Amino acid sequence: DQQVKQNSPSLSVQEGRISILNCDYTNSMFDYFLWYKKYPAEGPTFLISISSIKDKNEDGRFTVFLNKSAKHLSLHIVPSQPGDSAVYFCAASAGGTSYGKLTFGQGTILTVHP
Amino acid sequence: GAVVSQHPSWVICKSGTSVKIECRSLDFQATTMFWYRQFPKQSLMLMATSNEGSKATYEQGVEKDKFLINHASLTLSTLTVTSAHPEDSSFYICSASPGAGDTIYFGEGSWLTVV
Numbered sequence: 001d002q003q004v005k006q007n008s009p010s011l012s013v014q015e016g017r018i019s020i021l022n023c024d025y026t027n028s029m030f031d032y033f034l035w036y037k038k039y040p041a042e043g044p045t046f047l048i049s050i051s052s053i054k055d056k057n058e059d060g061r062f063t064v065f066l067n068k069s070a071k072h073l074s075l076h077i078v079p080s081q082p083g084d085s086a087v088y089f090c091a092a093s094a095g096g097t098s099y100g101k102l103t104f105g106q107g108t109i110l111t112v113h114p
Numbered sequence: 115g116a117v118v119s120q121h122p123s124w125v126i127c128k129s130g131t132s133v134k135i136e137c138r139s140l141d142f143q144a145t146t147m148f149w150y151r152q153f154p155k156q157s158l159m160l161m162a163t164s165n166e167g168s169k170a171t172y173e174q175g176v177e178k179d180k181f182l183i184n185h186a187s188l189t190l191s192t193l194t195v196t197s198a199h200p201e202d203s204s205f206y207i208c209s210a211s212p213g214a215g216d217t218i219y220f221g222e223g224s225w226l227t228v229v
Contacts, residue, residue, distance in 0.1 A: 043220040099214040104158045
C-alpha cells in the first residue's frame with residue numbers, strides 16, 4: 001500500500017522555466033510534509049517542508065503547496081536551474097511520537113536543460 | 115556542513131560476516147534516530163526506529179535479529195547487519211531531528227556490498 005505517491009517518474013524542463021513536482025498521499029494522519037533532493041549514492045538533502053496547518057510555504061526559489069482536501073502537495077521551483085537536476089522525493093510524517101518517521105514517495109527525476 | 119554523519123560511506127564484506135554502520139548527530143542530541151534502506155531505482159524504505167536507551171522498533175518485514183540496532187548515546191546509533199547475504203547489498207541511510215517540528219536531517223548514506 002503506497003501511502004505517498006509521486007506519479008511522474010521524470011520531468012524535463014528548460015532552464016529558467018518553472019518545475020512543478022507533484023505528490024499525493026492517502027493517510028489522513030500525515031500532518032507534516034517534506035521535499036528532499038537526492039543524488040545517487042548520497043543521502044537526501046532537505047529542501048522545504050510544510051505543516052498541515054498551512055497551505056503554502058516559500059523559501060527562495062522553492063514553494064510548496066498543500067491541498068489537504070485533495071491530499072495533494074506540489075513543489076514549484078522557479079526559475080529552474082541545471083543544478084536542480086536530481087531526484088526529488090516527497091515525504092510525509094504523522095505527528096506525536098511518529099514525528100520523524102517518514103514515508104517516502106517513489107521519487108521524480110528532474111532534468112533541467114540549459 | 116553535515117549535521118548527521120554516517121560511517122563508513124562504502125563497505126564491502128563477505129557473505130556470512132557482520133558489518134557495522136554508525137550514525138552520529140553532530141550538532142544536536144537525538145533520542146530517536148531512524149534507519150532507511152534504498153535499493154537501486156527504488157524509494158527509501160523505513161527499516162526501524164532507534165530509541166536511545168531502549169530497544170529499537172522494527173517495521174514489518176524487517177528481521178530484528180539480522181539488523182541489530184544500538185542507540186547507546188544521544189548522538190550515536192549503530193546498525194549491524196549480521197550474517198550478511200548478497201541480497202542485503204543496499205544503500206543504508208539514517209536520519210535524526212533535534213526535536214518534533216524541527217528539520218529532519220539525513221546522513222550521507224552507506225553503500226553496503228556483500229560478495
